[in-house]
Amino acid sequence: MRETAKANALESVTHALQAGVLPAGEDAGLPLIIHRLEDTAQAHEAIENGSGGKVLIRID
Numbered sequence: 001m002r003e004t005a006k007a008n009a010l011e012s013v014t015h016a017l018q019a020g021v022l023p024a025g026e027d028a029g030l031p032l033i034i035h036r037l038e039d040t041a042q043a044h045e046a047i048e049n050g051s052g053g054k055v056l057i058r059i060d
Contacts, residue, residue: 030054 016022025032031053035043039057046055
């Protein structure tokens with residue numbers, strides 16, 4: 001994916017989240033479980049064990 005396409009996709013999703021069109025988090029019934037990039041193995045385990053939410057990995 002080209003950098004321009006990535007930036008456009010990120011901007012679109014961000015706007016949708018901010019506008020409430022794409023609900024996420026506890027209020028939407030999908031708790032966000034955030035792991036650092038260094039903890040990718042733990043994030044993978046959380047998914048395999050049925051985490052009950054959205055597992056995200058921070059890359060910054």
